[in-house]
Amino acid sequence: MKTTKFRQSRMILAAMIAFLLLSAMPALAAVEGLVCSAPTCNYDLTAKTDYISTADGGSVFMWGFAPNDTGIMQYPGPTLIVPEGATVNVTLTNELSVPVSIVFPGQTVSATAGGVPGLLTSEAMPGATVTYTLSNVTPGTFIYYSGTNPSLEVEMGLVGALIVRSATAGQAYDDAATAFDHEYLFFLSEVDSRIHDLVVRGKMDEVNNTDARPNYWFLNGRTAPDIMAPSYSQGGTWLPTQPYNCMPMMHPTETILLRLLGGGRASHPFHHHGNHALAVAREGRLLGAGAAQGELLFTQTVTPGKTTDATFTWSGENLGWDYFGHAPGDPAYPWETDHGVPVPVQIPDYKDLTIGPFWSGSPFMGVAGDLPPGTGGFNPNAGFFYMWHSHAEIEITNFDIFPGGMLTMMVVEHPDVMLMNP
């Protein structure tokens, strides 16, 4: 196989260009949302209607929360990112034709103002406003959603994530086992578009909330492959009502924190190719002190209303061959276990292979191989890509079109490659 090694000088040049590009843009947070770092955080959200797009070319009518800076309804609702111990005031203005509210499972609502009493919490009537005050919020990953007729309103999109940052930077919780280099949101949800079609045609009375049968499945409010497109703030402005993407990236031996939420009505087995992940917390609660209390799993069970925090790392250790393609005399990275060992099998000629778009043409990280014209192309740095997806495989489709739905591709890039989404 003819291969092309990245030359160090080229890598440095690429890194410099990337740095210049990055410094010219606002900082890219790995988990995007409305970030507050003050002891008191004030959010103004508006419940309103709009449409989202699905990757098969469809559009779905939604109800959702709009942040007041853009005024655009979004699915899921804005991710509220606040510091541990903060007081959080969330003011909800209702532009829908039905009452609406917000519940915050796992946090204490110390006061409400301006609403009318509802079954689960204070509600905003159409045209009115309600304010919720959360006091002394505790760290972790939490969900929020409408507590008013939630079987319909959550399906319609009135749901989002609340992230409370630990006082210890770089950790999800006040425990060293939750330290991470990169963090990503995995907000799993699904939609039965028949329900949305009834609502938009004013036939809400005909909705039967007990026989929902989803036909679209979402990660962070998008269906694949839109999930891998740039987020709104990164330039993906053609999806204004779906601002969040999910494109996890890392280097070998780094750690990704997965913030997983079940934002719909169904459960999803979320399988992360590449390695196990250590579930360290559920529902914003540590499973116990230290890594030994976590659960090392290759599939995370994501159930409605439930959150999981899990840490994922990948070193490529003990593969039995050198995944950098080093010769025995080359310098080695400290974590290598099979330095200089060749791949023990012959990879067939590409004429015998169907080439995936993320296949670099070589088994080695950072080393691109020959590819036939018109193939590959989504992996310019020759990283190792892994599908992270619902293992209820029917959920990686968009209304019967495969592939799509609840899937993204995580990439482990060569240590010399600068991650574009740090």
Place this chain on the structure above:
Amino acid sequence: MVMDEGMLAHEFSAPTIKVKEGQDFYLSLTNVGMVIRPDLFDPHSVHWHGFPNAASVFDGEPMASATVNMGATFTYYYKAVIPGSYMYHCHVEAPEHMPMGMLGNLYMESATPNCAYNGAPETCFDVEYPIEIVAFDPRFHEADETIQPLPFAAMNDTYPMLNGRGYPDTVNPADIINKDGKLAQRVPALITATRGQRILLRISSLSTTSFHSLTVLGIPMRVVGKDARALNFPYNTNSVFLGGGESADVILDTSDPNILPGTYFLYVTNMEHLNNNAEEYGGMMTEIRLN
């Protein structure tokens, strides 16, 4: 030769793969095409589900790797390092290829004889059985065979199975031959043991639609492993709950004097899955025969 042997020789579930910790494992996949659907030129792959620190080249996921075309052979290489209960399947167009049958049991025995995991005495056993939850919708297969649009969202698995068989075929120890006289279902799910023995069930799910609870009537279940790792905190239960792509190791300790020789049942408590399509008293159920 491989082409002659392989064509129309599909087995459901696929042959059980058992490797031992420390082995070099080479798996050659030859794509012999699909005689019944000559219009299809699909590549295929093997995904060792849950393999730790996987490299994309041998992961079998078709977007991130290269998959083998008709008439060619791809050899996967795995160094068997971390023992446990895994599973394998074709990852090409997984919502189609998996329920169409391209899946099977895969587990790695530990270097400690008769223990699922090293340094974990709770996982030691006398007899072990791989049990894989699978299921399919016959309407989907009919659509596939007759070249119709595939109804993914409407998939409704009315043939729920263990190891590719519905009860009572699960307890038939013989190979099951199809209407063309070919071996079609090789993997029974019958569990036999002598009273007093520890039975290890290596349970995995490759359902493409649903979560399942499996229960054992009359023998306590002790969950000692999950997703190919020994549990730090094993626990007793009467059921295990698995989504597609999850596995669990369960010990059935039959040494309790109250457990008498006889037949016990392992079955799904999603009761609608106790049928073979329209036929009742079937589906995802098998027997544990204690001598």
